[in-house]
Amino acid sequence: MPKTLETPLSKVKRGPNRAQYDPETAFRIIDDTLMCHVGQSKNGQVFVTPTCHWREGEYFYWHGHAKARNIKAPIDEAEKVCINICQLDGLVMARSAMHHSVNYRSVTLFGVPELIDNTDEKVRQFKIFVDKVSPGRWETLRPINDIEIKATGLLRIKIEEASIKMRAEPPVDDPEDKDWPVWAGVIPLHQQWGPAEQDPIQQASFALPTNPNAF
DSSP: OOOOOOOOOTTTSSSGGGOOOOHHHHHHHHTSSEEEEEEEEEETEEEEEEEEEETTTTTTEEETTTTTTHHHHHHHHHEEEEEEEHHHHHHHEEEEGGGGGEEEEEEEEEOEEOOOOOOOHHHHHHHHHHHHOOOTGGSSSSOOOHHHEEEEEEEEEESSSEEEEEOOOOOOGGGGGGGGGGOOOOEOOOOOOOOOOTTTOOSOOOOOOOOOOOO
């Protein structure tokens, strides 16, 4: 595992004081988040696709329909993708409109995707993904079949080129505004899962799925 994820491409130019490059912090944000945005170029046009992701070791994975743009384009073009993961943690309410901000945690990754085509490995990774969403659920489900496996594309990049940016602080106002008569501070954002809502066509009672604790 590299000691730093910093490269000339991933080095943060704006706000470098909020940048980090250590793998363990990147892993934690990746694992604590379910969705990412994959940016790629195809025939000179940039596309951004939201999708779910997961991690195993030093590799970042995502999946989609085998013919989907976010699966085929990165392989066809053989170019680096740019992937962003971001968690909003709070609204930063300042005394000036232009000093309002947000507290957040973000990882931006770069890498040339690798197609995973081995059936056994695809199934193993799908299990890792499902168990990230709901630990222990894979064993309770109808086994996936060959058609589903073939129709689902699986890509990964090695986590070796990335930047982390975070903000976790109160407002930073101009000194002359500190006594301006308006409330200032942080409004934290706390996310939690609500009560499970059973499929209306299902009449029997079953044990509720395990809620994920990571995000």
